[in-house]
Amino acid sequence: MRKLDKTRRRWFALRSHNEERRRHRIPKPSDWGPIKRPSTVRRIAYRVQIWEGGEVEWAISATAGRKPPSPLCFDENPNDTYRFFAGLREGFQRAIGTNAGFVHRPQAALPRISTYYDFGQLSDISTAASIVLAAEYQRISTLIGVVPPTVNLNKWNPQVYAKLTQLGFFEILGIEKKVRPVVSDSGKTRTMRIVRAQNLDALEDIDQALTQLGLFLDPTDNLSENVFVQFLTGLSEAITNVIHHAYADGMEIPDKHINSLWVTATADRLDNSLTVVVYDQGATIPVTYPKVERLEKVRGYLERAIRRRVEQAFHRPSSSHPFEDDPIYIRAAMRYGGSRTDQRHRGLGLPQMFEALTRIGEGNLSIFSRGGWCKRTHNGRFTSGALSSSIGGTLVEWSVRLPQQGRTP
Incomplete structure (x- = not known):
């Protein structure tokens, strides 16, 4: 066996010291590589x-x-x-x-x-x-x-x-x-499967499916003769506005999109209710509404509402966030309507949908757009708010409970 001289003892001591340092060293990502990783991970x-x-x-x-x-x-x-x-x-x-x-x-x-x-x-x-x-x-x-x-x-x-x-x-x-029918039957409930629309050609299929749901709840057709036609007209107008304007050139859309909207609906005989939901991933109401010249009464409403919000935020500065004004523009759209062209014969979809609620007497219209939301009940009462995240588009939910008369079991 070789004798440990002074030089060899120094070499062993140095190796022991270096090994101790390596054991306590924090590994860098570059040391890991695609496969080799520290034994501690x-x-x-x-x-x-x-x-x-x-x-x-x-x-x-x-x-x-x-x-x-x-x-x-x-x-x-x-x-x-x-x-x-x-x-x-x-x-x-x-x-x-x-x-x-x-x-x-x-x-x-x-x-x-x-x-x-x-x-x-x-x-x-x-x-x-x-x-x-x-x-x-x-x-x-x-x-x-x-x-x-x-x-x-x-x-x-x-x-x-x-x-x-x-x-x-x-x-x-x-x-x-398996491609299911547009309207499927499940006992006391009928559901319109989600329909994707990219142009006005899909409106006919949507109208037919919603008419089936209306007749399912009211076979006497009183609903269709009275408020349902008004609702379908308002919904068609709202969908037309989305198709023409939500994805228009120059609009601020942060995410890649496929120029579409989606529609679904459910009719439930247990509580005689109908719910219709429309969603798009385009430019939202808070983005598009401030950019269009409005009638004087609309501009006045927006100015007053935003000024009141700023005054309230002054006393509660910690409550402010990027989407705090969003409910104001959603309220204005629900109250006054209006398309990007601001033509008087266009942009009345949301008010028409609400008007159908008032004639039925029970239900609500809810809109979620970007980071804001607003709900309006059939009696005209508004509730609204803003959240810290975006919904990524605009969601419209129209829900109504129909009167019991004319209903068959």
Whole structure:
């Protein structure tokens, strides 16, 4: 055995010192590389089931599923629902920008996904939230040709799955090939599946479907002869304005869009109610409304409302945020209407829809646009507010409960 002389002892001491330093060193990202990682970093993989329209497959997710708020509803849970859709839209926009897919399929290994939304934790979803969710998925499907896979469908709430199926959500994703009729029957409820419209050709199909729902609630046709025609006229006007103006050149639209709007509706005989929802991803009311020359009474209303809001914010400066004026413009649109051309025979869609409510006597008209919301009941009462996130477009929900007379069991 070789004798340890002074030089060799010094060499062993120096090596021991360097090894101790390396053990306590914080590794830099450049040291990790694509495969090699420090032994102190523990990676956890999650085994999930994915469905893309064919057979259900096992896959590996790099992260645990993100849980959406429950219920997913703009009325019952507005702040969390707005934030959820803002995050979903941001993630989808990144995927659109990189044109990347969602499932990686290595050879001789399980498919891989980076993350997913755990809809198995969702107890309830409203019709309004469903149409926004469908629109986001259809946008990414149209722009890059793929959508995120459906994950752990076996753990979904049966009511959530049934509702999305009835609305045609999985057809929009392209993973269910069966094309359902526009209006589907489910006992005491009839539902108009989500219809995507890019031009005025779709209006005829929408009108026919809504007329079927009206007759389902009122077979005597009294509804159609009186207020329903007025409502359809107002809705058609509102849809026409969206088709012509929501995606017009020069409008500020932060996200890539597919120049579309989506419509769905539900008729329920249990409470004799009808709900119609329209959503678009174009320029919102708070963006377009201030840019158009208005009648004197409209300008006066806007000036007074904004001045009052500024005076209130002066006493509560901590409450201000980017969308604080949004409810003012939504209120004005509901009260006075008005298209971008400001022609007197145009832009009356929202007031006409509200007028139909007043004639029926029970219901409300709700609008969510960018970061603001406003609800007007049949008696004319307004409630409104602003949130810290954007809905990514404009959502109109018209809900009415019909009188019992003329109804058949």
